[in-house]
Amino acid sequence: MAESRMRISIYNKDKNYQVRIVGFSGGEGKTLRADLNVFPGVDALVRMEEYADLRPDEYFVSKSGEICFTCEYGRLALIRKFIEKSKGQIVDGADLVPDSEKADSMLARVDPLNREIAEIKAKNKPFYKKGFKALAVGLLLRISILLLLLIISRAFWLKTSDHYVPRSLQAIMHTGEIPYEKQELISYFIKPSFTHRSKLEIKRPLYIRGSNVILEGGHYIKIEGVGNLKATIEAHNNAPMMIKVDSRSGETRITGVYVGDNLVAPRGHLKYLGRIPVIGQQPPRVDALDTASSGAYVRVRSADPLEESTFNWMLGQTISLTASLTLDGDRYLIGEGDYYFAVDKGSVKPEIQEILDMAAISNQRVIFDMRLNTRPWPLRNRRDARHQRRDTNIITDGNLHFVTVQSAVLKNI
Numbered sequence: 111m112a113e114s115r116m117r118i119s120i121y122n123k124d125k126n127y128q129v130r131i132v133g134f135s136g137g138e139g140k141t142l143r144a145d146l147n148v149f150p151g152v153d154a155l156v157r158m159e160e161y162a163d164l165r166p167d168e169y170f171v172s173k174s175g176e177i178c179f180t181c182e183y184g185r186l187a188l189i190r191k192f193i194e195k196s197k198g199q200i201v202d203g204a205d206l207v208p209d210s211e212k213a214d215s216m217l218a219r220v221d222p223l224n225r226e227i228a229e230i231k232a233k234n235k236p237f238y239k240k241g242f243k244a245l246a247v248g249l250l251l252r253i254s255i256l257l258l259l260l261i262i263s264r265a266f267w268l269k270t271s272d273h274y275v276p277r278s279l280q281a282i283m284h285t286g287e288i289p290y291e292k293q294e295l296i297s298y299f300i301k302p303s304f305t306h307r308s309k310l311e312i313k314r315p316l317y318i319r320g321s322n323v324i325l326e327g328g329h330y331i332k333i334e335g336v337g338n339l340k341a342t343i344e345a346h347n348n349a350p351m352m353i354k355v356d357s358r359s360g361e362t363r364i365t366g367v368y369v370g371d372n373l374v375a376p377r378g379h380l381k382y383l384g385r386i387p388v389i390g391q392q393p394p395r396v397d398a399l400d401t402a403s404s405g406a407y408v409r410v411r412s413a414d415p416l417e418e419s420t421f422n423w424m425l426g427q428t429i430s431l432t433a434s435l436t437l438d439g440d441r442y443l444i445g446e447g448d449y450y451f452a453v454d455k456g457s458v459k460p461e462i463q464e465i466l467d468m469a470a471i472s473n474q475r476v477i478f479d480m481r482l483n484t485r486p487w488p489l490r491n492r493r494d495a496r497h498q499r500r501d502t503n504i505i506t507d508g509n510l511h512f513v514t515v516q517s518a519v520l521k522n523i
Contacts, residue, residue, distance in 0.1 A: 114138065114196050118189070120203030127186060127206060128161050132176045138196055139177070145192045148179050187213035268302060274309040274354045279329050282308045283382050286357040306358040312351040316388065316518035318343070319468050324518045328388040335378020336367055346370050355380055386461050387521040393479050393512050395430045407479045413449045415499040418486065425506065426484035432477045437470040443504065444478050451482065452507040462513065462520050469515055477514035483507050
């Protein structure tokens with residue numbers, strides 16, 4: 111860079127300094143105004159020749175083209191840095207200007223307030239603007255917090271969520287036969303197994319007596335832990351029932367019986383009693399005067415055991431009778447007292463006998479669909495008084511085809 115023609119003169123006056131700069135180019139003039147941080151002294155134009163009424167940061171241009179201004183000692187450091195950059199020369203007052211080292215020291219001093227503000231700004235910078243180390247630490251911290259939250263959420267879910275899986279009764283009973291393999295803590299946390307926790311949803315049981323229940327399909331179960339289950343369901347407006355079963359211990363242990371949304375029993379056991387032969391719909395039934403009733407069961411409304419004309423029409427026929435059931439030794443008596451029909455217990459399937467025995471004990475009304483014998487019993491039977499119409503009111507015996515108890519239609523043929 112060529113040597114500049116700019117000349118600088120500095121004079122000491124009182125506690126301030128007077129500076130005159132001449133011989134600068136247009137570009138150097140703009141640079142020195144910016145670097146020295148001086149502004150036109152518009153309000154002091156009348157007395158500028160004597161530097162009167164100039165603030166330390168104001169300048170004026172004399173008639174000969176000099177830039178003139180008054181400054182404090184601190185601004186001389188800026189003049190030193192400007193001279194180094196512009197290659198100008200100090201023709202007067204060179205000893206008044208601090209050397210480069212001192213100028214650097216003076217310019218490096220920061221106001222305490224500015225320093226505090228700078229520190230606050232530095233501290234509040236986003237971590238990703240504070241360098242690679244801060245970025246790595248910040249990311250690691252945030253990832254650690256996220257992992258911790260995920261672990262807590264997972265543990266909370268495992269602890270509080272419903273992990274009982276809807277299954278059929280057959281699947282629940284089959285699962286109970288398979289030994290449960292206990293999971294380690296880490297394995298359970300990562301991929302828990304709920305194979306032995308099931309829930310059985312029962313929308314409409316076919317039959318309920320005490321804690322015994324017949325499900326659709328004829329599956330007969332016992333729900334231990336609930337007293338009068340039928341009354342409980344009726345008290346909850348016949349809402350669907352749901353049973354939670356935990357078979358991890360090898361037993362089908364009940365951990366909750368719900369009717370609707372209400373917990374009615376917190377514990378118990380589920381026992382499978384077998385399968386009852388049921389059909390999905392009622393057998394066809396008609397009234398006695400319906401002549402177009404081939405193959406249907408004719409409803410019996412009344413009969414007189416002493417008057418054959420009242421029952422001759424039904425002998426050897428299929429009939430339907432809604433009545434109470436009485437257990438009489440090795441036979442069932444079906445009727446209301448005025449007349450009965452007898453059914454040998456041996457002709458009834460064993461799994462149905464249990465249901466009929468409970469119906470007889472509770473004097474429950476059921477529907478019997480049966481075929482009667484072709485002959486009535488004699489009015490008197492001297493050899494066996496149990497097989498006569500007089501005194502017993504039993505018209506004849508028959509074979510039971512179907513019996514309807516509550517909503518369950520049990521098939522005996």
